[in-house]
Amino acid sequence: MQAKIDITDLEIVELSEDSDISYFSCGNVELDTFLANIAKIAQMENTSRTHLAYLNGDLVGFFSLICDNIARKYVDAEYQKENYGHKVYPAVKITRLAVHREYQGKGIGHALLYYALGVVYALQRYAACRYVIVDAKPDAINFYKKIGFRSNIAVKNKYLLYFNYNEFRTKYETEIDAGS
Ligand SMILES: CC(C)(COP(=O)(O)OP(=O)(O)OC[C@H]1O[C@@H](n2cnc3c(N)ncnc32)[C@H](O)[C@@H]1OP(=O)(O)O)[C@@H](O)C(=O)NCCC(=O)NCCS
Numbered sequence: 001m002q003a004k005i006d007i008t009d010l011e012i013v014e015l016s017e018d019s020d021i022s023y024f025s026c027g028n029v030e031l032d033t034f035l036a037n038i039a040k041i042a043q044m045e046n047t048s049r050t051h052l053a054y055l056n057g058d059l060v061g062f063f064s065l066i067c068d069n070i071a072r073k074y075v076d077a078e079y080q081k082e083n084y085g086h087k088v089y090p091a092v093k094i095t096r097l098a099v100h101r102e103y104q105g106k107g108i109g110h111a112l113l114y115y116a117l118g119v120v121y122a123l124q125r126y127a128a129c130r131y132v133i134v135d136a137k138p139d140a141i142n143f144y145k146k147i148g149f150r151s152n153i154a155v156k157n158k159y160l161l162y163f164n165y166n167e168f169r170t171k172y173e174t175e176i177d178a179g180s
Contacts, residue, residue: 002105089131
């Protein structure tokens with residue numbers, strides 16, 4: 001098992017026009033190409049918001065978020081019983097998340113996921129978001145499930161995973177109240 005890094009050593013900043021992203025490689029061509037060629041344009045056009053993670057000055061990971069929604073029929077049946085009069089729930093989608101290949105297996109991926117959930121926590125003050133969703137690559141499904149993402153059997157083959165933000169908020173607020 002690889003040694004985990006101290007996640008408080010990570011510096012996470014918003015992608016800017018000046019960011020040097022030329023040396024990032026996670027081993028997935030689609031994700032690497034997105035960061036190298038598309039992310040800055042999408043940032044300017046407000047079609048995707050990318051955040052970069054640095055460790056001791058090295059770019060070690062990134063994730064991108066957009067506003068989205070998830071059809072009510074795709075979430076767990078237990079959540080469909082609520083008195084909710086709309087066909088979709090508001091959601092934030094993690095459109096991309098990757099860790100540099102030399103830094104994988106050190107806890108950075110989960111640190112980025114928690115950071116993304118924290119971003120949604122801040123957003124909640126201004127706009128409601130019930131779910132955090134991701135179209136996971138087949139190899140990464142368990143990576144997301146480990147921290148509470150679920151998939152609905154009806155969309156299993158599409159690997160649409162969803163995380164009920166209300167559960168995270170309850171846990172997070174309990175921890176803050178407990179002073180942890
Ligand atoms: C998937 C990815 C983001 C994981 O990041 P990482 O920094 O290597 O993951 P972490 O070290 O934070 O791992 C956290 C936990 O998830 C597990 N895990 C990591 N990758 C996994 C995978 N592909 N499948 C299942 N479990 C995985 C780890 O074993 C670890 O478990 P533990 O807490 O019990 O030790 C990274 O491997 C990556 O960038 N891969 C290529 C791009 C990719 O597939 N991105 C996902 C797009 S949907």
